[in-house]
Amino acid sequence: MKDFEKLLRDNNLKITKGRLAILELLHQSKIPMNTEEIFAEVDKEELPSFTSLYRILNQLTDVGIIEKNLYQNGLLYYELRDKKHKHYIICEKCGKISAIENCPISDFEKEASIETGYIVVDHVIELKGICPDCQNK
Structure with a gap:
């Protein structure tokens, strides 16, 4: 706690x-x-x-x-706010939210920084899909 x-x-x-x-x-x-x-x-x-x-x-x-x-x-x-960075995927049918623990964006952030000269401070990614429960209905 x-x-x-x-x-x-x-x-x-x-x-x-x-x-x-x-x-x-x-x-x-x-x-x-x-x-x-x-x-x-x-x-x-x-x-x-x-x-x-x-x-x-x-x-x-x-x-x-x-x-x-x-x-x-x-x-x-x-x-x-946690030290562990997470993203989520949301079911478009029922609204269920599931955590995605792995973030593959760090390489893209480096490339974007080099290309634009910006210092990347954060990013937001929202994934949508159909959860397994809704797929089975």
């Missing part, structure tokens, strides 16, 4: 039940979660409104504790 209280303190954020609840939920999730999923899962005494949820997500994103990883069907998905 991560020490979320220390993480908040280190980023000059007040330790609140709402922040801790969101961090714990994202820590337990194996895939990114959207705001609706987070709000449905968290205790309403700790996080009573969507307004509070959006404010906390923005604060945690601004200081780099969490990141927006996907944008699907008009919804942003959030996850804890």
